[in-house]
Amino acid sequence: MPELPEVETIVRDLRKRIISKKIKASSCGYPRIIRDAGLADLQRKIHSCVVTSVKRRGKNILIGLSGKKTLWVHLRMTGNLLFKNGHLAPNERVMSLVERKHVHFELCFDDNSRLLFADPRKFGRVAVVDEEPDKVAKNPERFLLAKLGLEPLSRMFSLRRFAMQIQKRNKAIKEVLMDQSIIAGIGNIYASEILFAASINPFKKARDLTSEEISRLHCSLRAILKKAIRYRGTSISDYRDASGEKGAFATQLQVYKRAGEKCSRCGNIIHKSRQAQRSTFYCKYCQKA
């Protein structure tokens, strides 16, 4: 699933391509991806709007539209937003793995270029919000979106604020990192990688972390996310950027999906176990409990 670095890569691509374009038409082959009010309402609201901005908040994509509106997109596990110049042939593969049948929502701009929302598993969601993106980003719950915590690459993400959040949580640190209402944007891949980089055991209770560990975690968290953005994200299978290209960070993964391989730091074997119903990868020696 796309996490912060993948979403950021898509947002940066789209910013170059769709800003100031006018929406001429939209279509949807699977209305359940539209939240709340539904398809007809959404189509009416976005028709003839001009794209004014493309932003990210956590894993959420916020496309600013003229008339103080926001087109909200969440890619969940396998969603993709792809920009395409011109029409799509009836059987054209949008990219490897994603066939025409997986395109569930489509925006057509006045120059005939398109923005496609494709999602094989149909978990992704789209909605229109009657407010501009900055206000939605600040207070997503007000617009019936999920509560979002600290933005890890913003200036607000100080060591002090991070530590305050960590110290009051009684659950495992990996679960805290992945809790979007505490820190926004980290998912299963980067939580594993960040904890490895900081040499912290994923099962350790957040409130038991020493101040030295919290400081190390704060540092690796930002470093890993920034590096992953430089590599344009991680493609395990489905993820592609807005041009349909893979991200290159998979080659940099130290523990995620590497169970049974040797730890790059100590040479011991990387372990896989189950945590909060998801896979966790770590080195038992470098990340002692």
Add this chain to the structure above:
DNA sequence: AGGTCGACCTGGCAGC
């Protein structure tokens, strides 16, 4: 308030 679990979906892959 906090945790745990199933539901939402499809496709790929391992094992038989």
Add this chain to the structure above:
DNA sequence: TGCTGCCAGGTCGACC
């Protein structure tokens, strides 16, 4: 080859 069961980057709502 074909069937079955398991696994997957995320989130939400029901329940205790």
